[in-house]
Amino acid sequence: MTTTNLWFRHWRDRWHAANSIQRRASQSAFYGLGIYIAMSAALVIAAVSVNNTLQFTEQNILFVSRQPIFLPILVNTVITSVYLAMITTINVSRERDQGTLETLVQGPVDGFAFLLGNFLAQIKVYAALALVAFVWSNLLTWLLHLQFSIEVSIVLLASLAAASVVIAFGLFVAMWGGRSRTALIYFTLITLLVIGIQLADQVVAGIVLSQNPSFNDPLITVRNVLGAVNGIVKWISPYSQLDLTMTALVDRAYLDFFTHIGVMLVQATVFLLGSVWLLDRKGVRD
Amino acid sequence: MKILVRTIGVFVTLTMALSIVSTSHAQTQPREEEFVYATTFFDGLAYSSAMTPPDVDTIYMIADVQNILAPRRTMIYYWPITNRYLADWDLLNEIVEGELEVYQGDELFTSIPLQDYVIQYDGNNPLETLTIGLGEEALSLRADFEEKFDAYRQALFDYYDAEQQYRAELDSILANNEPGTVDPADLPARPEPLPDFSLQSTEPNKAYPINLPVGQYSLLMRDENGIPVANSRRNLVVYSLEQTGIAYSVVPQSRWTRPEDSVFPNGVIYAVPGSTLYLQPSRESLYNELYYTRMLDPQDQVAREDRTKWVLHDPYPNATLRVRGSDGSVQQFEPGAYFVQQLQGSGLGYEVIEFDPESMPRPSFEGFSLSLNPENPTYVVELIDENGQAIAGSQREIRILNTERGGQVYALGLLPLVVGAIVYVSRRRQVSAVDAHAAE
Numbered sequence: 001m002t003t004t005n006l007w008f009r010h011w012r013d014r015w016h017a018a019n020s021i022q023r024r025a026s027q028s029a030f031y032g033l034g035i036y037i038a039m040s041a042a043l044v045i046a047a048v049s050v051n052n053t054l055q056f057t058e059q060n061i062l063f064v065s066r067q068p069i070f071l072p073i074l075v076n077t078v079i080t081s082v083y084l085a086m087i088t089t090i091n092v093s094r095e096r097d098q099g100t101l102e103t104l105v106q107g108p109v110d111g112f113a114f115l116l117g118n119f120l121a122q123i124k125v126y127a128a129l130a131l132v133a134f135v136w137s138n139l140l141t142w143l144l145h146l147q148f149s150i151e152v153s154i155v156l157l158a159s160l161a162a163a164s165v166v167i168a169f170g171l172f173v174a175m176w177g178g179r180s181r182t183a184l185i186y187f188t189l190i191t192l193l194v195i196g197i198q199l200a201d202q203v204v205a206g207i208v209l210s211q212n213p214s215f216n217d218p219l220i221t222v223r224n225v226l227g228a229v230n231g232i233v234k235w236i237s238p239y240s241q242l243d244l245t246m247t248a249l250v251d252r253a254y255l256d257f258f259t260h261i262g263v264m265l266v267q268a269t270v271f272l273l274g275s276v277w278l279l280d281r282k283g284v285r286d
Numbered sequence: 287m288k289i290l291v292r293t294i295g296v297f298v299t300l301t302m303a304l305s306i307v308s309t310s311h312a313q314t315q316p317r318e319e320e321f322v323y324a325t326t327f328f329d330g331l332a333y334s335s336a337m338t339p340p341d342v343d344t345i346y347m348i349a350d351v352q353n354i355l356a357p358r359r360t361m362i363y364y365w366p367i368t369n370r371y372l373a374d375w376d377l378l379n380e381i382v383e384g385e386l387e388v389y390q391g392d393e394l395f396t397s398i399p400l401q402d403y404v405i406q407y408d409g410n411n412p413l414e415t416l417t418i419g420l421g422e423e424a425l426s427l428r429a430d431f432e433e434k435f436d437a438y439r440q441a442l443f444d445y446y447d448a449e450q451q452y453r454a455e456l457d458s459i460l461a462n463n464e465p466g467t468v469d470p471a472d473l474p475a476r477p478e479p480l481p482d483f484s485l486q487s488t489e490p491n492k493a494y495p496i497n498l499p500v501g502q503y504s505l506l507m508r509d510e511n512g513i514p515v516a517n518s519r520r521n522l523v524v525y526s527l528e529q530t531g532i533a534y535s536v537v538p539q540s541r542w543t544r545p546e547d548s549v550f551p552n553g554v555i556y557a558v559p560g561s562t563l564y565l566q567p568s569r570e571s572l573y574n575e576l577y578y579t580r581m582l583d584p585q586d587q588v589a590r591e592d593r594t595k596w597v598l599h600d601p602y603p604n605a606t607l608r609v610r611g612s613d614g615s616v617q618q619f620e621p622g623a624y625f626v627q628q629l630q631g632s633g634l635g636y637e638v639i640e641f642d643p644e645s646m647p648r649p650s651f652e653g654f655s656l657s658l659n660p661e662n663p664t665y666v667v668e669l670i671d672e673n674g675q676a677i678a679g680s681q682r683e684i685r686i687l688n689t690e691r692g693g694q695v696y697a698l699g700l701l702p703l704v705v706g707a708i709v710y711v712s713r714r715r716q717v718s719a720v721d722a723h724a725a726e
Binding site for chain 2: 030031033035036037039040043044046047050051054055057058060061062063064065066068129132135136139140143144145146147220227231250252
């Protein structure tokens, strides 16, 4: 048998193993109630933002916007992807905690196939949720008489890239943290930190705007520091990248659009390969 | 007793006056002589001025237009109320003579000598009539302006004379004839009033005119002996606009003092059913927020470089608004003038009516009126020029928003729960069936 054939067979077996794990994990998610509750919660929270817009329009008579559905979609993406990434972190680190992973790798499953299978499972679940979000956004468009836009569908597709980064990050943290509780704490803290920096930047920038700041105003320094940190964070945070993707889309800046999609895909790959490397380095049992 | 009361009164008055004198302090800040750059810059529509104090190290200007830099010595003070460094021009206002050098990197890009300049424009159409004259041309422009102004003043005197003569003749005819017996054809012709003198011009001033392509530069002032002037080095950012378009200020009839701007060409205007909107189109340009804001106010601390800013210019002239409804109707509207009339009574309230020049002092606002009919939920508006051509970037969609359906939006959010319940129940049934089969 030639080396090429051996290589091909090795990868076919790996893919088969990954696919089996993917099917098992995604079926488990689809048959549970968790994702439906999470999706409903996400859509209800997104509905709060839509309702806020409606109330504003009613009081203001007018509302001028390029794409009023983008914010609810971003909210929905954040909630569902964080939920899926947390589930991934818990499931994967638990398999390691309980020794199931050790048993699995005795068979035809290696670390790469195990992690890829779990990653693809959550991507599949997110794709199903994005499909629900697509139906929801079109119903919303019809119900409220918003402008129908193909951009909404494109953003939902782009949100797959953002979700893949968060899910791959969940895998990475699961491998990095070791025990499921530690991994979950790492995941929560890092996510809160990244989202917190972005929120703080927006809040402080808003406060500075409403004041008449001087050169020596300490808030200006805080704003500038947060702005600088956020300048870095926006290239790390998939949600910032998704937000920038949305802006690029409505600005019709297609090069920017594909750049941000590319950044997210690179991030997802780095986290996924990083988690494989960590698994190889740390082993299948803590 | 009266003397006593008067004495006490005088005493109290004097005490109060003295206490006022003793407690009042002049609010002045210490002044320091400094080198500053006074800028006269083109802001996209007209020329404005700003002062760049020593603490500000960068000056911003629009590319490929004539701007003016005037390095000056003045007295600078900090004004805590507005958190700004201000110049006391009355105390010292001295142009620094010599040569202004512009560097790109370490290389000298250009060297600019001190010149006269004059800015002129017609107040009725500033954008298309704006002229800046340099050197000899500046003096000639000013002379031309003064000549025109003198001619206008003479024409104005002549008009007042003619008006007086007209009134005198009219009074004489009315005094010598019975009411109702004068043929209107026998009345003297009233002189035509003169339009306002709309040409505006600055005095000839001395400064350093600067017109550069987009780029990052630095400035250095050299005095007449070629020696660099202390504190005269500054960065200069020359930038261009990123996009132009047509903006609409949308004035809702029921909130006429709170217009909303629709600046994005692909923006949608959502409104409540039955509302009346007035659309005011204007030209607009998109700039980097930091560059544009710091050009207007070099001491600004709020603007950010990673944002852009649409700047609305003059109202778009001589256009018609074409409105296409979702029912297939097409209408064209001319701009109208409107007057806001306060309602009688103590309660607040007003109505917007068409402006009548005979009975109303001046219009409250102008624009295209559009009443949104709930039967026709979508409109597409665009401006049409004199040749009937649609003006690029002027199209907007106006949609009536179903604001009363907020509750249904929440109900939509429960959709995944319904799907989940169906999946869960069917799965339970499948598992029960398998269990039952296994038990058999």
